[in-house]
Amino acid sequence: MSRIILVTNPADDNDAAIRYLDAWSELIIKTAKEQKDTLIFELKNEQANKQELTKIIQREKPQLVVFNGHGNDSCIMGFKQKILIRCDDNEHLLKEKIIHSMSCNSGKELGKKCIKIGTLSYIGYSEEFKLTYLNKQTKQEMLNDPVAKFFLRPAFEAILALIRGDTTGKAYKKSQKMYKENLLTLIASSLTEYNTKVASRLYHNLKYQVCLGDSQANF
Amino acid sequence: MPDTKKQPSQEQMDIIILRLEVVSPELHFTSGSRFQGFSRDEMIKQIKNKTKIGKEFVATEFEFLRAIKDGSLKKMLIDTND
Numbered sequence: 218m219s220r221i222i223l224v225t226n227p228a229d230d231n232d233a234a235i236r237y238l239d240a241w242s243e244l245i246i247k248t249a250k251e252q253k254d255t256l257i258f259e260l261k262n263e264q265a266n267k268q269e270l271t272k273i274i275q276r277e278k279p280q281l282v283v284f285n286g287h288g289n290d291s292c293i294m295g296f297k298q299k300i301l302i303r304c305d306d307n308e309h310l311l312k313e314k315i316i317h318s319m320s321c322n323s324g325k326e327l328g329k330k331c332i333k334i335g336t337l338s339y340i341g342y343s344e345e346f347k348l349t350y351l352n353k354q355t356k357q358e359m360l361n362d363p364v365a366k367f368f369l370r371p372a373f374e375a376i377l378a379l380i381r382g383d384t385t386g387k388a389y390k391k392s393q394k395m396y397k398e399n400l401l402t403l404i405a406s407s408l409t410e411y412n413t414k415v416a417s418r419l420y421h422n423l424k425y426q427v428c429l430g431d432s433q434a435n436f
Numbered sequence: 437m438p439d440t441k442k443q444p445s446q447e448q449m450d451i452i453i454l455r456l457e458v459v460s461p462e463l464h465f466t467s468g469s470r471f472q473g474f475s476r477d478e479m480i481k482q483i484k485n486k487t488k489i490g491k492e493f494v495a496t497e498f499e500f501l502r503a504i505k506d507g508s509l510k511k512m513l514i515d516t517n518d
Contacts, residue, residue, distance in 0.1 A: 234473065346467065
């Protein structure tokens with residue numbers, strides 16, 4: 218195994234957004250398993266803490282780290298919103314790695330700081346990640362949620378493309394293309410109970426998704 | 437970024453509430469580092485009560501409506517196909 222991925226999934230029963238990300242992470246695991254040379258480590262629920270993250274990063278040296286959790290301008294959070302990575306504290310853990318973070322706003326300050334200290338590339342969001350969904354309860358229902366799909370399929374496309382070996386720049390472009398296709402579908406839809414009211418929030422994610430660092434970097 | 441600090445006008449809030457009233461009541465909304473998602477009716481209450489969450493929702497809606505009006509949405513979508 219020459220390629221190693223680390224994924225954080227700090228799902229919490231009371232947190233719908235993170236439970237959806239956790240359900241959708243099955244796509245990451247499936248895609249990683251399809252690669253012959255890829256090993257995946259997942260920090261789930263309470264395992265998604267700073268100590269475990271530090272241990273896995275130092276021991277396994279993953280080249281790609283995927284954060285599925287909350288965050289803000291200067292940090293990425295894990296289980297129960299405990300901090301995993303914070304600006305001017307431990308961002309050095311992400312040095313020489315490719316990062317994908319769903320954490321809201323983390324592309325604004327933390328992402329830029331990471332690039333400054335040697336992170337290869339960083340795909341994330343410089344504003345809040347918006348999700349509109351039908352409040353499904355089981356993992357399978359969440360994966361099939363026809364509204365959440367508009368938001369999560371493009372977001373996860375960037376991660377899946379990275380795992381398949383695309384450069385960061387190409388992964389970002391694929392994700393942006395899918396966001397735009399979904400936006401067009403919604404705008405053109407005659408389903409008044411969804412269409413433009415959902416489109417406005419998808420437009421937000423499209424607009425504030427960022428790709429920082431070396432666009433030629435690949436996993 | 438959407439201007440969430442500026443107080444939305446009553447007219448702006450009324451427009452967004454009218455837009456929300458026609459969407460499916462099954463829709464839920466979440467954003468940012470909040471555990472809680474809001475149903476359509478809960479979001480309407482947030483807007484009526486002028487909470488931070490309600491104001492953010494209105495700001496996001498108006499950012500989109502402005503992008504339609506000023507052509508930036510069209511430009512962005514055209515760029516997609518290159």
